[in-house]
Each structure stands twice: as C-alpha cells, then as structure tokens.
Amino acid sequence: MPKTKFPAVVSTFVVCYAFWVLLTWTFTVQELAAGAVVSLAVALFSARFFIHERAFWLFNPVKLGSALLFWLILFPVEMIKANVDVAKRCFGGCKNVNPGIVKVPVDLKSDYGQAALANAITLTPGTITMDVAEEDGQTYYYIHWIDVTKPSGQEAGDAIKGTLEKGLRRVWE
Secondary structure, three states: OOOOOHHHHHHHHHHHHHHHHHHHOOOOHHHHHHHHHHHHHHHHHHHHHHOOOOOOHHHOHHHHHHHHHHHHHHHHHHHHHHHHHHHHHHHOOOOOOEOEEEEEEEOOOOHHHHHHHHHHHHHOOOEEEEEEEEEOOEEEEEEEEOEOOOOEOHHHHHHHHOOHHHHHHHHHO
16 A cells, blocks of 8 residues: 655645535534544545645646636536537437547646546537547547547547647646
C-alpha cells in the first residue's frame, strides 16, 4: 500500500471541505466542525488515490479560474448544444441517425485531463467514451457517436471533442 503524502492529504481536505460548505451552506459551529471531521477522514483514506503529483496545482489562481470557466461555462454550453442536436434528431423522426464507433486521437498528456475529457464526452448526449487506448505513444478514445459523418481521425475528433479538449488543456497541462 503506497504511503500518503502530507500535501496530498491537505489538498484533498481543502477540496472536500469546500464541497461540504457549498453543499450544506450552513455556517454554524457544529456543521463546520462536522464538515472538518468528515473531510479529514475522507482525505486520510482517499488522498493517495486522487493526488499523485503536484498536490497544490488547483490552488494556482490561473488553473482554478480555468477549471471554473470550463466546468461552469464551456462544458454547459457544449452540453446544451449536444442536447439540442439530439432533441432535433429525436423529434425529426430519427432520420439523421448514423450510429457507430470512431477512433479519436487525444492530445492531453495528463491522466486527470484525459479522464476529465472522457467524462465530458460521455456526459454530452449523443456520445459515449467506450475505451481509452494507447498506441505508439498516442492516446486514442473509442467513442460511440450518434452521427458518424467521419469514420475516424482528426476530423471526427474535432467534431466530437469540439472545444472541450482545448478548455481542459488550460486546466491540466
């Protein structure tokens, strides 16, 4: 079992405690103390799974701002566009549906960035990230797509990933 490093525990505690405060939105002493105890317990048990290197990267104002910009503005806009596209296909009698699996190259190097991109793609309607593979030093996603207009490669990747990969690159690279 790997040893948990102190900076990883502190960083995980701060993030968990911030979520606790945001979710409960109460500022009584009892609630804040309970949140601190629960956050510390979660941090002690889970920090080694979440933070492998650069424990305080999120506390960089540029990275934090980029993350907030991505998850609060960029990702919701992409999700709304995908919802409208799928709704048009459904209400149009499902005539414009050409499902299939495409192989898409990914340029993110960070494991966290790749996981965030795969999740963002899966959360947008019309796409599901099925597999992540590495071939010859290049990472590829195999994505089930509702409308395969381009079978694979960079063009399919641009159509599916849109601005998601660029936004996540600012956060994770």
